[in-house]
Amino acid sequence: MVIYGTEQVSPEVIKINSSAGLAFFIRTIYLKSVQAEHIVINAEFTDEDEKDIIDAGMCYAAEAKATEYLARAEQCRFKLTQKLSAKKYEKQYIDAALDYLESKDYLNDRRFALFWLNDRKLNHAEGRTKLNAELLSRGIKKDDARAALDDFFAANDEQELCCRALQKCLRTKKESDKIVRTLLSLGFSYKIIKNAMDSVSQED
Numbered sequence: 001m002v003i004y005g006t007e008q009v010s011p012e013v014i015k016i017n018s019s020a021g022l023a024f025f026i027r028t029i030y031l032k033s034v035q036a037e038h039i040v041i042n043a044e045f046t047d048e049d050e051k052d053i054i055d056a057g058m059c060y061a062a063e064a065k066a067t068e069y070l071a072r073a074e075q076c077r078f079k080l081t082q083k084l085s086a087k088k089y090e091k092q093y094i095d096a097a098l099d100y101l102e103s104k105d106y107l108n109d110r111r112f113a114l115f116w117l118n119d120r121k122l123n124h125a126e127g128r129t130k131l132n133a134e135l136l137s138r139g140i141k142k143d144d145a146r147a148a149l150d151d152f153f154a155a156n157d158e159q160e161l162c163c164r165a166l167q168k169c170l171r172t173k174k175e176s177d178k179i180v181r182t183l184l185s186l187g188f189s190y191k192i193i194k195n196a197m198d199s200v201s202q203e204d
Contacts, residue, residue, distance in 0.1 A: 078139020113148035130187025
């Protein structure tokens with residue numbers, strides 16, 4: 001591969017025109033063997049060095065697509081990996097791109113988890129156990145899920161959420177034992193359910 005032209009797009013990003021075909025971009029941190037300063041007009045690269053530059057270009061392409069998704073809404077790494085895989089990016093390029101985006105805090109699973117929890121509560125009243133399971137099913141790591149849940153319940157009283165779910169059950173005229181089973185399935189503990197039912201009884 002011969003370099004026909006270069007353009008410094010940003011301190012870390014270079015646009016390259018080469019004999020390999022169309023112009024492409026690389027982020028220099030994705031290079032493993034080639035020194036960025038060696039990528040100049042008329043420079044020639046073969047074998048592993050050529051592959052290194054092309055790999056850096058593929059990493060940047062995966063990063064650019066990931067950034068498009070992140071610009072639309074918060075994403076978690078697991079789902080973003082799935083989306084990029086569906087676009088036929090190879091795992092090594094996806095991993096490198098997402099590692100970079102995480103290092104810059106553009107991608108943050110704990111932030112996504114808290115965003116998801118706050119969005120979820122608009123239409124659902126659920127307890128910690130159910131919400132934790134939902135986050136884990138979305139590929140959120142246990143530590144990130146726990147931290148996001150701690151932040152969420154610091155601002156949202158789980159007892160109040162249970163009362164909200166209980167009121168919905170009462171409107172459907174369910175029997176007491178069915179209400180308890182429903183609330184348990186929503187992730188509330190027996191203690192929180194009992195307190196919620198006691199508070200409703202006191203109001204009556």
